[in-house]
Amino acid sequence: MPLDIPKEETQSFSEIHGIAGLSKPDSPALGKELLGKEFHELAGKWRSETRILSSVSAKIFNPHYQRIIGMGRPALPFIFAELRDRGGFWYWALECICGENPAAESETLPDAKRVWLEYARRHGYL
Numbered sequence: 001m002p003l004d005i006p007k008e009e010t011q012s013f014s015e016i017h018g019i020a021g022l023s024k025p026d027s028p029a030l031g032k033e034l035l036g037k038e039f040h041e042l043a044g045k046w047r048s049e050t051r052i053l054s055s056v057s058a059k060i061f062n063p064h065y066q067r068i069i070g071m072g073r074p075a076l077p078f079i080f081a082e083l084r085d086r087g088g089f090w091y092w093a094l095e096c097i098c099g100e101n102p103a104a105e106s107e108t109l110p111d112a113k114r115v116w117l118e119y120a121r122r123h124g125y126l
Helices: 028-050 056-060 063-070 073-086 091-098 109-122
Strands: none
Touching (some): 028 056, 063 091, 073 091
16 A cells, blocks of 8 residues: 655655756755755744744744754854844854854853854854
């Protein structure tokens, strides 16, 4: 008896994300484009769902934020650009992905932002 697999589970990544028909799906440029698209979708959902929350735990354990962390180092340029341009509590994600916290001694969020953006420039993410 064949399995009845829902259509969405049989669609390709490109079809699911509305980019079917693009050439060379394994090219680095397209990979970065797809990653950027996914990052911005997740970041938008995260911001929308956590905008009014005061709990840092609720913000960092949001499933969209956790998926961004799961993207790993390739997401860093997008996270740093988002931090630079829009702000937001990206510090936990940055520490999880980078494995270090150059802003550990910062006493204010603006100082932590400045230190992380310096780190991004030194390491070629911005």
